[in-house]
Amino acid sequence: MAVTSQDSRLDREDVNALSVFCGIDWASDHHDVVIVDDTGSLRAKARIDDTAEGLAELLRLLADHGDTAEDPVPVAIETSRGLLVACIRATGRPVYAINPMAAARYRDRHAVSRKKSDHLDALVLANILRTDAAAHRKLPADSELAQAIAVxxxxxxxxxxxRTQAANKLTSHLREYFPGFLAAVGIRREGVCHPIARTLLAAAPTPEQAAGLTRAQLRSLLKKAGRKNTIDAEADRLHTALRLPQMRQLPLVEQAMGHETLALLRQLEAACTSADDLAEAAVESFEKHPDAEIITSFPGLGSLSGARVFAEIGDDRSRFTDARGLKAYAGSAPITRASGKSVAVLARRVKNQRLAAVGYVWAFAAMAHSDGARAHYDRRREAGDRHTAAQRNLFNRMIGCLHHCLTHRIPYSETAAFPTSAGSQLSEAA
Structure with missing residues (x-):
């Protein structure tokens, strides 16, 4: 690995007197490293391997240019994941994950010809920290348990x-040759993901095989799928439903499509097992964290959905200094675009998609468990908001309350979150 230093004429005191910034252009097998000082001068550059030796070389290079435990050199890189980032964060150095689109716009400041190289990209990243570090957010200092919960x-x-994708593929395939099966199991909300539906389909993947199942075989399959109540009644219903007349493919085509069904079913089984196992592990880890009690005190948040929320916000309370930053990060706060007399208030598109996804479910569930949340949603609807906008506004309110509760280490309070609704309920009771 080649290392080139530009400050060989400077002694150690001169090095410590200058602020330096590090930029790393990440790749799958190697990384280009650049160090610049606060005047923008190139101090050192290197290409390191994606190995333990490469990491050691990077740390030595940083130490040679004034990096200390009290004053660590900040590092800019275009990813927030991977072993290199994890190891640098473990040493306590501030790491800034720069969005590649933002880095591409900075590149034009250094090369109007739009040339591109790994060295130039690393130089651009280092200069982003030198000029605009305040405009970028460094990676949070989450605890080890918080990082494990996030994973x-x-x-x-x-x-x-x-699992949803696999279920949709299987459902679409069954419509082409076995719609009677979907009609028979469609009364269940989970559809083909339900254990009974998967057990039946594995035993009889074609209409001919399904019609040949006896009541005794159906009862055995229901027990195998975990059914414990009204087994005889359900076996009779399925026995009738699977024998109803339906359109059929040619016999050989039907058999071939049955083989494809079994292949798709194996994919669905694997996805269902993975989702269940990971859910159990996520809940177990989340419940060990002290923030779990506060998060699950909110209406509409259970252990699993709470783990998803926690995974995106972490336990570094300095990450979001106020609720506005967290609301923007979650995508619940609208964005205003104003130019002259034109003003438009729009939904935020650039956001944490995972937090926004669980936020939609959270707001929907909160309306069923909180009178204040339901009243807030109804007021937004009466004011003219569509369902999605009203639900997003409710999520915005709840995520703000969550920031307050986590900051002050207090559980959720209905009267504090929705004082108007609580006051009206007390008036009605009086």
Missing amino acids: LARAQQDAVWD
Whole structure:
């Protein structure tokens, strides 16, 4: 790994007198490192491998240019994930994850010809910190437990999305040759994801096989799927439903489509198992954190949904100095675009998509468990908001309350969150 230093003529005292900034252009197998001082002069550059030796070389390079535990050198990189970022964060150095689109706009300041190289990209990142560090947010100093919860909660959310995709593929495929099965199990909210539906489909993936199932076989399959009540009645219903007349594919085509169904079913089974296992692990880890009690005190938030919320906000309370920053991060606060006499208030598109997704579910569930939340939603609807806008406004209110409760270490209070609604209820009771 080649290292080139530009300050060989400077002694140690001169190095410590200057502020330096580090930029790293990340790649899958190597990383380009650049260090600049507060005048923008290049002090050092290097290309390190994505190995432990490369990390050690990076730390030595930073130490040679004034990096200390009391005054660490800030590092800019275009990703917030990966082993390199995790190891740098573990050393206590501030790491800024620069959005690649923002970095691309800064690049034009250094090369109007729009040339691009790994060294130039690292130089651009270092100069972003030198000139505009205040405009970018460094990665939060979350605890080890908080980072583990984030990994599990995000993985579980990904598994749920994979499960939904697999279920949609299987459902679409069944419509092409076995609509009677969907009609038979469609009364359940989970559809083909329900254990009974998956067990039946594994035993009889074609209409001919399904019609040949006896009541005794159906009862056995229901027990295998975990059914404990009204087994005989459900077996009779399925026995009738699976024998109703329906359009059919040609016999050989139907058999081939049955084989494809089994392949899609295996994918769905794996996605369901992954989602369930990760949910259990995420809840177990989340409930060990002291913030869990406060988060789950909110209406509409259980252990799993609370873990998803916590995964995105972490436990570094200095990350969001006020509720406005958290609301913008969650995408619940609107964005105003004004030019002259034209003013437009729009929904925020650039946001944390995971937090926004769980926020929609949170607001929906809160309306069923909180009279104040329901009254707030109804007021927004009466004011002319559509359903999505009113629900987003409710999420905005709840996320602001969450920031207050976490900052002051207090549980949720209905009377504090919705004082107008609580006061009206007391008046009616009197």
